[in-house]
Amino acid sequence: MPENVKTIEEVLLETGKYIGPTVGTSMLPMLKNRRDTIVVKAKTERLKPLDVALYKRGNLYILHRVLKVTDTGYIIRGDNCYYDEIVPEEDVIGVLTEFFRKKTHYYCTDEKYLKYVKKRIKHYKSRRFFVLTWRKIVAGVKKPIKWILRWDKRKK
């Protein structure tokens, strides 16, 4: 395999565009880990709410959605996340303009896509409530089962 690999930031600086695979689950169900392809353009102006920002956190590159634009940066959250992040303007290096989901090519200006985004944002609070409640229920059920299994083992 070729060895002279450049970072995403370097590619964006040189060509103004980065095309690559998605990694992680934070943008599910829109982008699936290592299946889909993203097209990110270098940031040339301030992002708008609902844009998907590519930003740097240490050595990590993160692709999450802008919820709010502040004076110094953005409030950002992954579509599949349940917490907000405060990201300074200078950490944002690009914006998602297109993506391939399975074999389908979507533009971030497509009506269908924008409809999906608005729906995803709109139902965030109810989704958060159900997901977090479900997680608590699962954890609550798992604990006594673990205790019983441990107690059973000791008995034997």
Added chain:
Amino acid sequence: MKIKSGFVLRVVGGENVVVPVGEMSKTFHGMINLNETGAFLWRFFSEEHTVEEAIDALCSEYEADREQVEADVNRFVDVLTRNGFCE
């Protein structure tokens, strides 16, 4: 000859770009830009074919000089092989 699985050819703004998917994206961190002929050959070698078959296919597709096509295909195959893209 056949190109390894784990790559997809995407057309973005008229450009042909090959990017890794699945397990391949853990080890290959990059993208490959191809011209029109390169994209044709990439698609052709996505299934098992010989270099001779690729030359014939390219000649019939582009009606180009056979000697030139032979040289181009051999160079393309050489780059693929040297960089470990072939099975």
